[in-house]
Amino acid sequence: MIVLFTDFGSRDPYVGQMKARIQEVAPNQQVVDLLHEVPDYNAHAGAQLIAAFSASFPPGTVFVCVVDPGVGTDRDGVVVTAGGRWFVGPDNGLLSIVSGRSSDAKVWRITWKPELLSSSFHGRDIFAVLAAEIAKGEFPSVKLEEKSALNVEFDTGDLPRVIYVDHFGNAWTGLRDTGIPRGSRVVAKGSEFIHADTFGSVGKGEGFWFVNSVGLLELAINRGNAAEKLGLKVGDTVQVFKPN
Amino acid sequence: MIVLFTDFGSRDPYVGQMKARIQEVAPNQQVVDLLHEVPDYNAHAGAQLIAAFSASFPPGTVFVCVVDPGVGTDRDGVVVTAGGRWFVGPDNGLLSIVSGRSSDAKVWRITWKPELLSSSFHGRDIFAVLAAEIAKGEFPSVKLEEKSALNVEFDTGDLPRVIYVDHFGNAWTGLRDTGIPRGSRVVAKGSEFIHADTFGSVGKGEGFWFVNSVGLLELAINRGNAAEKLGLKVGDTVQVFKPN
Amino acid sequence: MIVLFTDFGSRDPYVGQMKARIQEVAPNQQVVDLLHEVPDYNAHAGAQLIAAFSASFPPGTVFVCVVDPGVGTDRDGVVVTAGGRWFVGPDNGLLSIVSGRSSDAKVWRITWKPELLSSSFHGRDIFAVLAAEIAKGEFPSVKLEEKSALNVEFDTGDLPRVIYVDHFGNAWTGLRDTGIPRGSRVVAKGSEFIHADTFGSVGKGEGFWFVNSVGLLELAINRGNAAEKLGLKVGDTVQVFKPN
Numbered sequence: 001m002i003v004l005f006t007d008f009g010s011r012d013p014y015v016g017q018m019k020a021r022i023q024e025v026a027p028n029q030q031v032v033d034l035l036h037e038v039p040d041y042n043a044h045a046g047a048q049l050i051a052a053f054s055a056s057f058p059p060g061t062v063f064v065c066v067v068d069p070g071v072g073t074d075r076d077g078v079v080v081t082a083g084g085r086w087f088v089g090p091d092n093g094l095l096s097i098v099s100g101r102s103s104d105a106k107v108w109r110i111t112w113k114p115e116l117l118s119s120s121f122h123g124r125d126i127f128a129v130l131a132a133e134i135a136k137g138e139f140p141s142v143k144l145e146e147k148s149a150l151n152v153e154f155d156t157g158d159l160p161r162v163i164y165v166d167h168f169g170n171a172w173t174g175l176r177d178t179g180i181p182r183g184s185r186v187v188a189k190g191s192e193f194i195h196a197d198t199f200g201s202v203g204k205g206e207g208f209w210f211v212n213s214v215g216l217l218e219l220a221i222n223r224g225n226a227a228e229k230l231g232l233k234v235g236d237t238v239q240v241f242k243p244n
Numbered sequence: 245m246i247v248l249f250t251d252f253g254s255r256d257p258y259v260g261q262m263k264a265r266i267q268e269v270a271p272n273q274q275v276v277d278l279l280h281e282v283p284d285y286n287a288h289a290g291a292q293l294i295a296a297f298s299a300s301f302p303p304g305t306v307f308v309c310v311v312d313p314g315v316g317t318d319r320d321g322v323v324v325t326a327g328g329r330w331f332v333g334p335d336n337g338l339l340s341i342v343s344g345r346s347s348d349a350k351v352w353r354i355t356w357k358p359e360l361l362s363s364s365f366h367g368r369d370i371f372a373v374l375a376a377e378i379a380k381g382e383f384p385s386v387k388l389e390e391k392s393a394l395n396v397e398f399d400t401g402d403l404p405r406v407i408y409v410d411h412f413g414n415a416w417t418g419l420r421d422t423g424i425p426r427g428s429r430v431v432a433k434g435s436e437f438i439h440a441d442t443f444g445s446v447g448k449g450e451g452f453w454f455v456n457s458v459g460l461l462e463l464a465i466n467r468g469n470a471a472e473k474l475g476l477k478v479g480d481t482v483q484v485f486k487p488n
Numbered sequence: 489m490i491v492l493f494t495d496f497g498s499r500d501p502y503v504g505q506m507k508a509r510i511q512e513v514a515p516n517q518q519v520v521d522l523l524h525e526v527p528d529y530n531a532h533a534g535a536q537l538i539a540a541f542s543a544s545f546p547p548g549t550v551f552v553c554v555v556d557p558g559v560g561t562d563r564d565g566v567v568v569t570a571g572g573r574w575f576v577g578p579d580n581g582l583l584s585i586v587s588g589r590s591s592d593a594k595v596w597r598i599t600w601k602p603e604l605l606s607s608s609f610h611g612r613d614i615f616a617v618l619a620a621e622i623a624k625g626e627f628p629s630v631k632l633e634e635k636s637a638l639n640v641e642f643d644t645g646d647l648p649r650v651i652y653v654d655h656f657g658n659a660w661t662g663l664r665d666t667g668i669p670r671g672s673r674v675v676a677k678g679s680e681f682i683h684a685d686t687f688g689s690v691g692k693g694e695g696f697w698f699v700n701s702v703g704l705l706e707l708a709i710n711r712g713n714a715a716e717k718l719g720l721k722v723g724d725t726v727q728v729f730k731p732n
Binding site: 444 | 497499501508511512515557558561606608609612613
C-alpha cells in the first residue's frame with residue numbers, strides 16, 4: 001500500500017498527477033490519501049503528524065511525504081525505512097521524527113534525476129516514482145546512496161502546540177498520551193479543557209480534551225467548533241497542568 | 245463495491261485511515277467516496293440523503309455510513325440490509341429511513357469489539373472492518389446479533405427542509421418528486437422558486453427548482469450561488485404551493 | 489486509466505456517483521481524480537487547463553471532462569481523440585483547445601441516450617459510461633456518429649489571464665512557456681512579478697513568476713498567499729513585458 005501525506009491540498013490538481021505517475025510505474029497499486037492538508041509549508045507539524053499516524057499502518061506500507069517549501073533548491077530527497085515502513089520525501093525535517101523515534105531507521109539520499117524534472121513538483125517527478133518502485137518490491141538501489149543520518153533533524157519529543165485543526169474545529173496537539181493523568185487540565189489560548197472519554201459524555205457546547213484515535217491529545221467542543229469559538233490555530237502553545 | 249458516506253470531511257485524515265483499514269481486511273476491494281460532507285453531526289439530514297442516494301447503487305453494494313456524535317457512548321452499532329444493499333453504521337437514526345422505506349429490511353446489532361478500540365473513531369475500528377468482511381463475502385455472524393428493529397427511528401416520510409448545500413450553492417431538499425406538479429411554487433427563506441427542467445432553460449441569475457439526479461427537489465440559481473445569495477442553510481424549511 | 493476533470497467540487501457527492509457508474513461498467517478500472525475544482529461553469533478556463541494537463545498523460549488515457557452549465561439543453565455530447573488520448577464531455581468549447589492543438593484529432597457526436605437520464609447530471613449518466621467502455625477497449629460505435637468538427641471552438645492560442653488559483657494562493661495563467669525570456673516582467677492586478685526558478689530562491693514574502701509543472705506561467709509568493717495578498721482572481725488579465 002502507498003499512502004500519500006502532503007500539503008498539496010485536497011482540492012488541487014497535484015495529488016491526481018502524483019497518482020497518475022504512480023499508476024504508470026506500478027499499475028494497480030493501491031494508493032490511499034491520508035492527508036493533503038498538512039499545514040502549508042509546515043514541515044514541523046507534518047513531522048509530528050506522520051510520526052503519530054504511521055504507527056498504525058502495517059509493515060511494508062510506503063509513505064510519500066511531501067511538505068517541501070525548498071523544492072528545487074539543493075535540499076536532498078531521501079528514502080527512510082523505520083519500523084518496517086518506508087518513507088520517501090524531502091530531507092527538511094519532515095521525516096526526522098518518525099526516523100528518530102525508531103531504533104532501526106536507515107536513510108538513503110536520492111541521487112537520481114529523471115529526464116523531465118520540474119523545479120516545483122518533485123512529489124510527482126521523483127518521490128512518487130521511487131515510492132511506486134519500492135511498493136512493487138523493486139528497491140531502486142541505483143537511484144540511491146546510503147547515508148548515516150538525515151541533514152535536518154527536529155526534536156523527537158512531544159510538541160506542546162496545536163499541530164492540526166480538522167473541519168469540525170477540533171485541535172490536535174503534538175502531545176502524546178504518555179503519563180498524562182486524566183485529572184490534568186489543558187490550557188490553550190486562555191481556555192481550559194478538562195478530560196472526557198467521549199464527545200457524548202460532556203454537555204453540548206462544552207469543551208474537553210481527549211486522547212484521539214492516533215494517540216495524541218486533542219481539544220474539542222461537543223457538537224461545536226472549538227477552533228472557531230476559541231480562536232485556536234496551528235502553532236498555538238498548549239499547557240498541561242497535572243493534578244496536585 | 246464499498247461506498248463511504250460520512251461527515252468526516254473530505255480534507256481531513258479520517259477517510260484515509262478508514263480506507264487503509266479496509267485494504268488490510270479486503271485487499272484490492274473497490275472503495276468509492278460518495279460523500280464526506282454530510283452536515284456535521286446531523287444524522288437526520290444524513291438519513292434522508294443516504295435513502296435518496298442508495299437507490300441507484302447496484303444490489304450487493306456495502307455502505308459505510310458514519311455520522312456519529314454519540315461515538316464511544318452506549319449507542320449501538322448496527323448492520324442493516326435493505327433492498328439487497330448493506331449498510332453499516334451507528335444506531336442513531338442514520339440508517340432508519342433507508343431501512344424503514346424497505347419491505348425486506350433486516351437488522352443486526354454489532355456485538356464485536358476489536359482489541360484496539362479508540363473512543364472517537366468507530367468508523368475505522370469497527371464499521372470499516374465489518375463492511376470489508378461483508379464486501380469480501382464473509383458475513384461476520386459471530387460479531388453480530390440479530391435484532392427486530394433499530395433503537396432510533398426517524399419518520400420515513402419526506403423532510404420539507406434543506407438537507408444539503410453543494411459548492412455551487414445549490415440547495416437540496418428532503419422532498420421527493422412524488423406527485424408535485426411542475427406548476428408548483430417552492431418557497432424557502434422568503435424566496436420563491438418556479439420549476440425549470442434545466443439550468444440552461446432559465447436566464448442567468450434566475451432562481452428555479454428542479455428534480456435533481458437522485459430524485460429530490462433542489463433549489464438553484466442558473467450560473468449563480470443560490471445559498472449565498474438567498475441565505476439558504478441546512479435546516480431551513482421549504483414550502484411547496486401547488487397550483488390551483 | 490480514466491482521469492476525471494470537472495467543476496463538480498471535491499467535497500460534493502457528484503464525483504462518487506460518477507465513479508460508481510464507471511465501476512459498474514468497467515470493474516477494477518483505475519480512476520484518477522485530476523481536478524474537480526475547475527472554476528465553476530468556466531469552460532474557457534477548463535479548456536486551457538485540460539490542454540496543459542493532458543500532454544503529460546500516457547497515450548490511451550481516457551479523460552472525462554465536465555464543465556457543463558448547458559447540461560440538459562440541446563448542446564451535444566462528444567468523444568474526441570487527440571494525440572492518442574481520449575476525451576469525453578460536452579461540446580461547449582471545453583475540449584476544443586486540446587482538439588485544435590492536435591494534428592490528428594477526430595470527433596464523434598454522442599447519439600446514445602440511456603433509459604434513465606437525469607436532466608442535470610450527464611457526467612454520471614452518459615459521459616462516465618462511454619469513458620468506461622472506451623477504457624475497457626470496447627469502442628461504443630453504435631452510440632456515436634462521426635462528425636467533422638466541434639460545434640463550439642475557442643481560440644487555441646494562449647490566454648493571458650489567470651485560469652486557476654490553488655489553495656496556496658498561487659495563480660496559474662493561460663500563458664505557455666514558449667519564447668518568454670526569463671528577464672520578462674509579468675504584471676497582474678497592478679503587481680509586478682520577476683522570474684525565479686524555485687520558491688526557495690526568493691525571499692520569504694516575495695512575489696515571482698515561474699514555469700509550473702505543466703508548462704504554464706504561474707504567479708506566486710514564497711511561503712505566502714499571492715491570490716489573497718494581491719487580490720488575484722480567475723479571469724484577471726496578465727501582461728508580459730519582455731526585456732529590451
